[in-house]
Structures are given as structure tokens and as C-alpha cells.
Amino acid sequence: MSPDAARHERLIEADLTRLLFEQLPASLIITALNALMVAAAMSLVSPLLGVWIWFAAMVLILLARMRLMLHYRANQTTRSDRTWAHRFAIGAAATGLAWGLSVFLLPGHVLTYQVFLGFVISGMVAGAIPSLSAYPPAYLLYLLGALVPFALRMFVIGDELAYTFNGLILLFAVFMLLNARRYHHTLRHSLELGHANLDLVASLTQEKERIAGLNQELEREVAERRATQEALVIAKEQAESASIAKSQFVANMSHEIRTPMNGVIGMLELLSHRPLNPDDRALLAVARTSGDSLLRVINDILDYSKIESGRIELEQIAFDLNQVAREVTAIFTASAQSKGLKLTWAIAPGLPHRLVGDPYRLRQILTNILGNAVKFSDQGTVTLALSAASPPDQAVGHVVWICLEVSDTGIGIKPDELDRLFQPFVQADGSTSRRFGGSGLGLAISKNLIEHMGGDIAVESRFGAGTRFRIRLPFALDRSVVPTEPAARETPAARHDADAPPPPPLRARVLLAEDNLVNQKVASQMLNRLGIEPDIAQNGAEAISRLAREPYDLVLMDMQMPVLDGVRATREWREQERREGRGHIPIIAMTANAMAGDREICLAAGMDDYLSKPVTLADLRDTISRHLTPAS
Numbered sequence: 001m002s003p004d005a006a007r008h009e010r011l012i013e014a015d016l017t018r019l020l021f022e023q024l025p026a027s028l029i030i031t032a033l034n035a036l037m038v039a040a041a042m043s044l045v046s047p048l049l050g051v052w053i054w055f056a057a058m059v060l061i062l063l064a065r066m067r068l069m070l071h072y073r074a075n076q077t078t079r080s081d082r083t084w085a086h087r088f089a090i091g092a093a094a095t096g097l098a099w100g101l102s103v104f105l106l107p108g109h110v111l112t113y114q115v116f117l118g119f120v121i122s123g124m125v126a127g128a129i130p131s132l133s134a135y136p137p138a139y140l141l142y143l144l145g146a147l148v149p150f151a152l153r154m155f156v157i158g159d160e161l162a163y164t165f166n167g168l169i170l171l172f173a174v175f176m177l178l179n180a181r182r183y184h185h186t187l188r189h190s191l192e193l194g195h196a197n198l199d200l201v202a203s204l205t206q207e208k209e210r211i212a213g214l215n216q217e218l219e220r221e222v223a224e225r226r227a228t229q230e231a232l233v234i235a236k237e238q239a240e241s242a243s244i245a246k247s248q249f250v251a252n253m254s255h256e257i258r259t260p261m262n263g264v265i266g267m268l269e270l271l272s273h274r275p276l277n278p279d280d281r282a283l284l285a286v287a288r289t290s291g292d293s294l295l296r297v298i299n300d301i302l303d304y305s306k307i308e309s310g311r312i313e314l315e316q317i318a319f320d321l322n323q324v325a326r327e328v329t330a331i332f333t334a335s336a337q338s339k340g341l342k343l344t345w346a347i348a349p350g351l352p353h354r355l356v357g358d359p360y361r362l363r364q365i366l367t368n369i370l371g372n373a374v375k376f377s378d379q380g381t382v383t384l385a386l387s388a389a390s391p392p393d394q395a396v397g398h399v400v401w402i403c404l405e406v407s408d409t410g411i412g413i414k415p416d417e418l419d420r421l422f423q424p425f426v427q428a429d430g431s432t433s434r435r436f437g438g439s440g441l442g443l444a445i446s447k448n449l450i451e452h453m454g455g456d457i458a459v460e461s462r463f464g465a466g467t468r469f470r471i472r473l474p475f476a477l478d479r480s481v482v483p484t485e486p487a488a489r490e491t492p493a494a495r496h497d498a499d500a501p502p503p504p505p506l507r508a509r510v511l512l513a514e515d516n517l518v519n520q521k522v523a524s525q526m527l528n529r530l531g532i533e534p535d536i537a538q539n540g541a542e543a544i545s546r547l548a549r550e551p552y553d554l555v556l557m558d559m560q561m562p563v564l565d566g567v568r569a570t571r572e573w574r575e576q577e578r579r580e581g582r583g584h585i586p587i588i589a590m591t592a593n594a595m596a597g598d599r600e601i602c603l604a605a606g607m608d609d610y611l612s613k614p615v616t617l618a619d620l621r622d623t624i625s626r627h628l629t630p631a632s
Helices: 003-022 024-042 048-074 081-105 111-127 136-157 160-228 233-255 258-272 278-308 321-338 359-375 430-436 442-452 517-529 540-549 566-580 598-604 617-627
Strands: 317-320 342-347 354-357 381-388 400-408 456-462 466-477 510-513 535-537 554-557 587-591 609-612
Touching: 003 024, 003 048, 003 081, 003 160, 024 048, 024 081, 024 111, 048 081, 081 111, 081 136, 111 136, 111 160, 136 160, 317 321, 317 359, 321 342, 321 359, 321 381, 321 517, 354 359, 359 381, 359 400, 359 442, 359 466, 442 456, 510 517, 510 540, 517 617, 535 540, 540 554, 540 566, 554 566, 566 587, 566 598, 587 598, 587 617, 598 609, 609 617
Parallel strands: 342 381, 510 535, 510 554, 554 587, 587 609
Antiparallel strands: 317 354, 354 466, 381 400, 400 466, 456 466
């Protein structure tokens, strides 16, 4: 073991020993109270002398452990941490044995009394995990001392129920030891992270001091040059250039702290989940806010260059896998039900759901794949299944691999078209695009995101029988003590003055051309808030049919719809207006197509205005109001 590793091991041992004695007072109080209640209960059925002798022995053991704790606090450095831990383990063993021997105070022929005491002892053994797992031998001795006498007592009773209890005691002991071991590993890992964080802070401090020393050295050089070549303009210019170069150097060095800053912020996040007093939590909040602000500035600068080069930035935040699956399937529930499809999702038992990764990219991937499954299925089922995945041969690091499988009973894909399935702007064939719509980008984007996240995607399909997409993605486990949900991406909300009177309702007949059920509901409710009860057309062809039959004051038109899209529908209606001498009906594009040039396409087709989704209520009202005539 290297000297650094040995030093870290000593520090962790010291921390674990300190935790043992820090948690001891509460443990002693709880033990004393429980022992008092048990003694009172046993005195009802057992000889008083034996019961209170047992209680007195328990109190003496607890007092001895209290004295050991006080001695540790006063003389902590006089002995090794392992010696203190050994002494602590002896006290724990004595306490456990006192609990175990209590079973011999009860009448042996009445199994009910033994069962009662068995539950008490089991509770004490289970409750001792947090306070004793810092030193596993202490917990092992405590468990053996408490359970072995009880098992012997059951063996002496000797009936079938007693033997059954012995089997249960054995299983309980194994389960508790496994839990204690897991708790110890978690505690040790947390301490290791804490020391790594301290080392990182020390490294940052050392680097800062080095830069400060370099700055001082540069300042001395500038001062010397200014003193020795004061009369020379060239020397002065060189000194100023050196100062500028120094400032630039410091600025460049500040960029180099980005990686350790990530570590600092991550540790602060872990610290935020620990119990803190209000003052410390306030200091932590300031540190986190300052760190996040600094990192945000640095990331903004770096992200700009990455965007220019086409690189994708992935987030690493805690999220709930179940919640992501639930939200994505909820998006398509309405459309699946409208087609008579059964849309389900399932997660394998025991699959970790608190993960660290980029939930927004994961939602984007699942939305693309699941949306295709619903779109290309006219009957049957669409299923999203989440399970553990075997990692690839080249996988590295301590991560958990998740398999996300989307299967449907849709139209399937021809074998000769599978190879080009993930190419951009490509669908199975031209008829697919005409029938179902879509740009053909969803699968290409999903594959790109999956590869950037370190995963892979595979597809199996039988033409006419359905398709199955299988995605493998690596995630880190969220090891925070109190899981927290990731912060949502914020969208600026329109300002609302609560004291201002509500605007008067709009009076108009409005046709909403929208094929998506969720968007229909959102737009309808927003229009209802404005005093408008819209009629709904499912596609462009239906919109033209309604416009020909009924008088409308205004049309809200989506761009991408089945049968006839919004752009073509607008062109056809404008032509029909000119051909039949109809009055001009304002048509406003309300679409998720918000790329450069989409607005111009809508206006060139004959639309009067353009709204990009998501639409705010204020923007919707302002836009509609601009195009309604006083008569309407």
C-alpha cells in the first residue's frame, strides 16, 4: 500500500471510530429505556429478584460504555483508533449478551413470553445497524450475543414451533449481517468521497497559491524593468505587454479550474443532503449558488464553441427512471386510446430507478421511439419495458446499464430497409411519409444521442408484424442520502398583475386545425380562457371542409397534419377564396416548427401571422386581437 493510500486508510479508520462514539449516547439511552420496559414486563411473570438483577447488570454495562466514551473523548490520541474500536466492540458484545441472557428469566414452558422477548431482541439487533456498522466486528459480536442465547433457549424448548423460530433467527441474522455490511460500505464510501473532496480543495488552494506566486513574480519583474529602464519608452511598453500577458495567463488558468469545479459542486450537492444547522445550510447555499454561477458562465462560453463544432452537451443530474417512463407514456396515452391501442410500460423488479444522467435527452429518445411505435401501429399493443442490461465488452467504469425496449404490433419494416433506418430524412418508403407524416429525423437524432451517452441501439422487425427497438444506456447510481428530483428547465412566464382587472373576453368563431389530442386540449383551454369556444378540425382537409360550410372569424392552423398539412391547406383555401369571391379569413400558424425559415413559409402560403409553440396566453390573445375585425 502506498503512503498516500495508508494515510487515507488511517483517516477513514479515525472517522469510523469517531462515528461509533458520537452515536453512542443516543444508543445507550434507547437501550436503557427498552431494558427498563422489558424488565417491567418480565416482572409480571418472572421472579422479581432475577429480573432486577438482570436490569442492574444491563445498567452497569451501559455505564461502563458511557465511561469508555468519556475516556475516548479525553484521551483520543493516546491510543490507536483500532484499539478504541476493539474496546467499543467489547462493550457492544456485553450489551448484546445481556439482551440474549434475558430469555432465561422467563418461564421456559410458555412460548408466548419467549416470542415477545424475541421480537424485542430482534428490534434491538435491527436498530443497532446505524450505530454499530461503522465497525463490523462490533455489530457481529452484538448480534451473536443477542441471538445465540435466544436460539439455545428455543432449542431447549424443543418443539416444532421452537425449531421453526431457530430457522427464522438464522435467516434474520444473515439478513441483518448483509444489511450491516452494505451500510458499512456505504458509510465508508461516503467518507472516502469526503476525503477526496478535501484533497481536491487542498489541490485547488495549492494551485491558487502557485498562480498568486507567479503573479507576484511577474509583478516583481515588471517593477524591476520599470525601475531599471524607466527612461526608455520601449522598456515601458515591454513591461505593459508583460502585464497584459500576465492578465491573459491568469484568465486562461481560470478556465483550467472547470474540471475541479465540477467536483466541488458535486460534493456540495452531496453535502446539501446531510443534516445541517441553519447557519451552515445558508453558507452551503451561498457556496452552491456561487459555484453554479461560475460554472454556468464557463459552460456558456465552452458550449458556444461546441455548438459551432456540432458537439452535444450532456447533463449529469439525478433523476427518477420511473418518472421519466411514466411521463413519456402519458404523452401518448390519448393518441393510443384514440387508435384503440393498448399502451403499457413495465419496469423489472429490483431495477435501480434513482440514476444520474441526462433525463431530458432520455425523454427525447423515448419520445421519438415510442411516438413512432404509436404512429405506425393501428391495432394491438405498444409496450415500453425497462430492465437491467448486460454491459458491452468494452464497457468501463462503475455504472449500471439499463435496457429500454419499445415493441409494437404495427406495420413493421422490410428487411432491405433496416440498413438505412437511422439515416436522417429517411423513412421506410415514400408511402410511409405520405400516410403517417414525419420528417424522418427522429430515429437519426435518437441514435446520435444514444451514442453520445455511451449506449447503443438495435432494431428487430418483421414486415407486417411489428418492430422492437432495444436501447442500452449506462447511468451512474444516485447515491444521495435523500433523493431529490432534478430541477426543471425553466421557461420565463408571462408577468401577471394580480390586482389588474381581467381583460374582456373575445367574441369570435375560431376554427382550430390540430391533429394532436394533447395540443388540442391545451389550445382549447387557452381559447376558453379568452372567451372563445373553438371548433376543431383534425387535419387540413377537414379544416377546408368546415371553412366552406360555416362562417369563421379566424383559423389557428398547425403546419404538420395528416391527410393535408397546414401549408397546403392554406394555399388551397386562399385559392378557393379567390375563385368563389369569398371574404378573407385570417389564418394564423400555431406550430412547433420554429426553425429559421418556417415563418416565411407560412406567410408565403397565405397565412396572416405566425405563433411558435409553446404559446403563452398573452401572445395568443395579442395575436388573435390583431386580426379580429370590430364586427366580429
